[in-house]
Amino acid sequence: MRGWRRAATLAVAGAGVLALVLSGCTPQASADVDVPEQVQTSLPEETVAQLQDAVTSAMAVTGSTGAIVGVWAPWSGTWVTGLGTQGPGGAEVTADMGFRAADVTRAMTCDIVYELAEAGTFSLDDAVSTWVSGLPGFDDITLGQLCAGTSGLGSYQPILANQVLSNPGRGWNERELMAYGVASPRRNEPGAAFADSDTNYLLAGLAVERATGQELSTLIAERVAQPLGLDATSLPGPTAAAPSSNALNGYWSQPNADGAWNCTDPGNYTVSSASFGAGDSGAVTDITDLGRYAQALASGALLSEENDRFAAPLPVSADSPTWFTAAGGAYQAGSLIGQYGSAPGYIVGAFADPETGMSVAVVLNNSGANGIAGAWLAWELAAIASKAPAADGRSVPEAGLPWTAQQMRDNLGTIAICPPAQ
Numbered sequence: 348m349r350g351w352r353r354a355a356t357l358a359v360a361g362a363g364v365l366a367l368v369l370s371g372c373t374p375q376a377s378a379d380v381d382v383p384e385q386v387q388t389s390l391p392e393e394t395v396a397q398l399q400d401a402v403t404s405a406m407a408v409t410g411s412t413g414a415i416v417g418v419w420a421p422w423s424g425t426w427v428t429g430l431g432t433q434g435p436g437g438a439e440v441t442a443d444m445g446f447r448a449a450d451v452t453r454a455m456t457c458d459i460v461y462e463l464a465e466a467g468t469f470s471l472d473d474a475v476s477t478w479v480s481g482l483p484g485f486d487d488i489t490l491g492q493l494c495a496g497t498s499g500l501g502s503y504q505p506i507l508a509n510q511v512l513s514n515p516g517r518g519w520n521e522r523e524l525m526a527y528g529v530a531s532p533r534r535n536e537p538g539a540a541f542a543d544s545d546t547n548y549l550l551a552g553l554a555v556e557r558a559t560g561q562e563l564s565t566l567i568a569e570r571v572a573q574p575l576g577l578d579a580t581s582l583p584g585p586t587a588a589a590p591s592s593n594a595l596n597g598y599w600s601q602p603n604a605d606g607a608w609n610c611t612d613p614g615n616y617t618v619s620s621a622s623f624g625a626g627d628s629g630a631v632t633d634i635t636d637l638g639r640y641a642q643a644l645a646s647g648a649l650l651s652e653e654n655d656r657f658a659a660p661l662p663v664s665a666d667s668p669t670w671f672t673a674a675g676g677a678y679q680a681g682s683l684i685g686q687y688g689s690a691p692g693y694i695v696g697a698f699a700d701p702e703t704g705m706s707v708a709v710v711l712n713n714s715g716a717n718g719i720a721g722a723w724l725a726w727e728l729a730a731i732a733s734k735a736p737a738a739d740g741r742s743v744p745e746a747g748l749p750w751t752a753q754q755m756r757d758n759l760g761t762i763a764i765c766p767p768a769q
């Protein structure tokens with residue numbers, strides 16, 4: 348469970364029903380991302396120096412040897428690069444390396460939920476038990492509540508983390524994961540409040556598979572990656588593998604019995620099974636795809652203009668800032684919309700402003716720290732980039748960010764697992 352200040356049956360059967368739900372579901376061939384045109388130049392050197400300092404500082408506190416970052420400020424320029432190495436003494440990290448998308452997968456799964464709802468395949472008000480078998484007594488939870496984060500369900504991943512640590516290559520059956528998730532104590536009554544839970548997106552993935560008769564990997568390929576031109580983005584199968592043939596190495600530091608973190612020789616989790624993340628955190632991507640996806644998510648590129656996915660955001664928690672809310676399988680931070688989190692070996696953050704088009708995406712290659720590091724680093728980068736000077740013929744837009752870069756830097760310091768030596 349991620350907190351603002353925490354250092355962490357009904358089966359639908361019958362060919363007639365299936366034929367009904369498969370109607371009107373053809374995915375769009377392409378989708379336009381409606382954001383201001385990007386200036387085709389690099390960000391100014393002074394801005395790049397500040398951005399690089401922010402990333403290297405975050406690498407230090409999370410014990411990461413490498414990072415990949417992309418910053419797109421349409422009025423000023425871009426900065427896309429790899430920093431650090433693949434490990435102690437390893438090869439240099441390059442910007443074209445693949446990695447696990449972590450909780451950004453949630454937004455992709457919910458893209459499909461909202462697309463199918465728009466097509467009339469199902470209603471967001473349908474009980475989840477209508478579309479996912481083996482859930483007797485869950486008629487009070489709707490499909491819409493899964494993506495709104497208001498189902499009240501607990502999480503499955505914390506229960507099974509030690510098994511993943513010892514056997515990252517194990518392939519997981521989604522039904523087994525579901526059983527752990529629905530058996531966890533409920534955090535709220537359905538519809539009462541937002542509560543972070545990986546089980547929501549696991550169930551959402553199972554629901555869209557049932558509704559379409561297609562695997563979630565196919566749905567993400569056809570309804571998210573292909574329309575947006577995300578050639579490096581996919582949901583892999585259960586076989587253990589690296590995120591890509593040219594992958595950023597991913598590590599996972601752990602504390603010893605005395606509470607000291609292993610920051611010099613963390614476990615290597617580059618090769619693992621995406622099945623543990625499934626519709627919650629199983630996707631893989633690269634930094635260019637991730638930045639474009641953040642822009643598409645924020646601007647609603649995959650849905651109709653009338654869609655109200657982000658119209659009623661909810662507080663993330665009682666102690667989170669008022670500008671930090673959740674809706675539609677994503678988070679809103681000031682004017683930014685995106686996602687963040689971790690998967691074995693990686694911490695990821697990706698956010699974009701739908702009005703200015705500014706997009707920031709980052710991955711750190713050690714998942715030992717709290718996954719909120721991905722959000723705080725992305726927001727620090729956004730605060731810096733929002734002040735980048737305008738290129739000729741352009742003007743600096745109003746940022747609308749209710750925080751400073753230094754505030755996010757300070758936040759990262761509170762969750763440091765590998766603080767710099769004094």
